[in-house]
Amino acid sequence: MPKDNDSGIGASPKRREDVRFLTGAGNYTDDINVHGQAYVHFLRADVAHATINSIDTSAAEAMPGVVKIFTGADFTEVGGIPCGWGVTDRHGKPQQEPRHPIIADGTIRHVGEIVAAVVAGTVEQARDAAEAIELDLSDKPAVVGMAGALAEDSPKVHEDLSSNLCYDWVFGNPDDEAVQAAFDSAAHVTTLELVNNRLVANPMEPRVAIGEYSRGTDEYTLHTTSQNPHVIRLLMCAFVLGLPEHKVRVIAPDVGGGFGSKIFHYAEEAFCTHAAKACGRAVKWTSTRSEAFISDAHGRDHVTKIELALDSHNNFTALRTNTMANMGAYLSTFSTSVPSYLHGTLMAGNYKTPVVQVNVKTVFTNTVPVDAYRGAGRPEATFQLERVIDKAARELGADPIALRRQNFITEFPYETPVALTYDTGDYVATMDKLEEVADVAGFAARRAASEKNGKLRGFGVNCYIEACGIAPSNIVGMLGARAGLYDAATVRVNATGTISVFVGAHSHGQGHETSFPQVVAEMIGIDESMVDIVHGDTGRVPFGMGTYGSRSIAVCGSAMVRATEKIIAKAKKIAAHLMEASDADIELKDGQFTVAGTDKSVAWGDVTLTAYVPHNYPLEELEPGLEETAFYDPANFTYPAGAYACEVEVDPDTGKVTIERFSAADDFGNIINPMIVDGQVHGGLGQGIGQALLENAAYDEDGQLLSASYMDYAMPRADDVPFYQVDHSCQTPCTHNPLGVKGCGEAGAIGSPPAVVNAVVDALQSAGKDVTHIDMPLSPARVWAAMNG
Structure with missing residues (x-):
């Protein structure tokens, strides 16, 4: 139930992140600019289905400011954008899973698909050059309605597949006769046919990607508007570009809404990462709203x-x-x-x-x-x-x-x-x-x-x-998930008693920077202002599975609780040493460690300072420092x-x-x-x-x-x-x-x-x-x- 006071679990302190958002001090991906960066404009298909006979980029390459032009031929050696879930159909067959290229691989399959990419010194130069690219296309029949797509004589979206059916899946009771018997014996049957209409997510901030490459360290950095940067890094490294994860850093700063549409790994992210090395300079892309309608899922x-x-x-x-x-x-x-x-x-x-x-x-x-x-x-x-x-x-x-x-x-x-x-x-x-x-x-x-x-x-x-x-991960793995669905948190206590919590969940409107500190602060009994939440950066956060499916507080928050419990357990040992007592007798309340049944006490800040200045410290049983990590996989x-x-x-x-x-x-x-x-x-x-x-x-x-x-x-x-x-x-x-x-x-x-x-x-x-x-x-x-x- 709601609290009367304005702190701790159940209270409603104002969202601390709103101060920067409402005063224009947010740091969104498009606010980030790298010295010497170039800009990419994607030439997108304006037809739904066609064979690409040829792409003539010669005129475009000669235009002012053009750094490099990419087509599908430049990505034949890299992987396609992966699907993270495999479904087995009612007959025990795996789903049909066509390759999803970064740039169209000779066939255009939807309006908005990337056909070519122009990297230039300015957005305007890139756009002008893209308009000079000449395409020779042979139109193919478009398949739009689902019922028509499943007809035997329907054109195929992917010629290498047997049909337009991805999978035919049955769940619950698989026995058609038993199910029919239940309906045959019913006193009343209601039947309804309905449509769940197609939607475009339209978050306030369109997608943005900035790829950087350091020749000295052979390291990549991708700034992107993502709900789950660790998953983006994993997919891009393991399945698309073939890069070692420890050489790639993905950063999702402030993100203006996601609603699911920013969960996924998109071609533009992989492109900007790859192009940064190929062009020898950072490459930035900012989606227009018109692009978003035909490129966001x-x-x-x-x-x-x-x-x-x-x-x-x-x-x-x-x-x-x-x-x-x-x-x-x-x-x-x-x-x-x-x-x-x-x-x-x-x-x-x-x-x-x-x-x-x-x-x-x-x-x-x-x-x-x-x-x-x-x-x-x-x-x-x-x-x-x-x-x-x-x-x-x-x-x-x-x-x-x-x-x-x-x-x-x-x-x-x-x-x-x-x-x-x-x-x-x-x-x-x-x-x-x-x-x-x-x-x-x-x-x-x-x-x-x-x-x-x-x-x-x-x-x-x-x-x-x-x-x-x-x-939990083992169950969803059996159901087809190609990733674990746990989460992780690291709680780092500083010498002065302030805390940085590194969480795998990303906040893009959910208020994590306010609500997560409420949990940690109440567990320890300190002011919430002493707790800072760090998220959205694979270079700082050890690991995390991102934010979607209303999972943040239930999964990542639970990992945070487990890590904080480890912190408290170690801090009690330090406090026990300082007060010459058993850690089993130590209680923590309102930021004070006390020996049960006595007036002996030591403050949270004294214990944390002792952890980093271990002049009086149980070194034989504890390492200095106060930092713990926990992974949580729900049951x-x-x-x-x-x-x-x-x-x-x-x-x-x-x-x-x-x-x-x-x-x-x-x-x-x-x-x-x-x-x-x-x-x-x-x-x-x-x-x-x-x-x-x-x-x-x-x-x-x-x-x-x-x-x-x-x-x-x-x-x-x-x-x-x-x-x-x-x-x-x-x-x-x-x-x-x-x-x-x-x-x-x-x-x-x-x-x-x-x-x-x-x-x-x-x-x-x-x-x-x-x-x-x-x-x-x-x-x-x-x-x-x-x-x-």
Whole structure:
């Protein structure tokens, strides 16, 4: 619960990092400039599918300022961009995995793919020279729609593959006959077909990369806008450029938002690193917003048929889904895990459905690669499940809240039919809290008031659960992960008692520089200002797996706790020596070491100084110094859960949807900083509402992105979202990490889209409209069309 004071776990001190951000003192990658640096402009494909017959760079090479021009021929000896997760399909075959070149290898496969790169003295010179490059292309048919891509006569995105199918995966109950029997014996079956629309992440800061090379030491440095610099270094060194890791330093300074799109290793990062040595000078690239639309990995893009079976008492008996998931032209870093293990494992939701079968076919198309976007698989699962439950409630004449309550899991731990074990939770309590916060009892009056004003008012509710802190490494390894998913922290205590904590998690809006010190400071009993957090630099942080999947506090924070416990254990030994006592009798509280039952004490600062000035020190049993490292590999996922409610008004004349109220009741386990949690939920809700009402990445049949700028891609603005009622007082602590935390960064984006759609459908049905579903985004045109048949 929140504290009254402003320090320690459970308090809400202001975010210390905001001082530099709000005063313009942040240090972003584009703020960094290296003496003598050159600039690269990437010539990107303006067609979706073509054979490159020839590239004539002679005119461009003669233009002012040009240092060097690169084409695919310059990268034939290096590896392609790797995929970090391998999926085995329903027949025991590995996924089809085409090479993902840094620069197009003779075939263009999506609009935005790099065809050539011009390095020059200025950005303008590089751009002018790129326009002088002459391409001879032979157009090929573009493959855009997933159903068409799977047709037998479809052109192939990759000629060396057998088809456009990446994998055909089944999870949960693999016995088709047994699953069908469960549906055949059902008293009622609800079926729904839906689309989870493609999104562009659009973080405030576009991607940037600066590659440097030192000829004297044969060392590389890459500054990049990344959520996980150690993973970037590992992938780039081991699989792409073949460089020794100890000769490569990756630095991710302040990063202006990621939302998943900056997890991945991109071609531009490998290019700038390689080109720095080839050109003999630093090479910098800053993406334009237009480039970002066609080069950053997109999110979502699923087409699903979901079926829910119920018995005569409205108990859920079986669930079956069939999904096509778009991979785009290439496999991005974690793309294959999103529609499979990050999605299929959550299809049980908050409910005790005994039979669950998930089928996913992933498809190559001539579009930008698709990968994780805030929530990554969990929003897709929640949207399917919560929409079909709502439709079932309407078909059965049941109250949507009561139907959910009846089917809630209530006993923990609970092993789901899709391989997860929920360790703790209380879905009844979160629904109780939601009904209170959302004032469900007062909705009828609010609906009547809206109707007097000529508007249709609707109420939508949904529940969600997510799996965060992806773990443990041995399990995810069996599921196809090609990396461990632990994390690490080093706690370095200085002689004067101040502390530097080196963490593998990267902060790009999450508030780590504020919340992490709250944990360490409370454990020791010192002021939080004495604790500094260092992140985002492989040259300073020993190792780390980055920030995504709401893993930072649950995984990296747990490593930090373990390292701090080691610090305290050693410090107690030093204090015991100073006070001539046994370390078993030493207590630490409020920064003071005391001998239990006595008035003997020694201050934290005296102990830390002794560690570095060991004139009176137990050298026979302890080394001088006070620094410890810990790696933490979780025993299980964490399972945040919650219930959300949305109220909308629909204008029957125009179809415009206005969100009037939005309420969220979340269970995040123990909470470090309630203010930061509120902010994370608010941000997620804004993104989920954006998907539900506004955002859509649309392609035409030739593979041209029709929504490739803010003129055509509708981002949510302040007047598109309401003031939120957010509550996280329902706390069932995680049972398997030392902090009892669960994670909160993705919840809002997971739980909000189905609540919005459920509310709009409810509004239309209140006016007698026979509307059971509208695909996102629920634009005025789509809503008006649904209302009018």
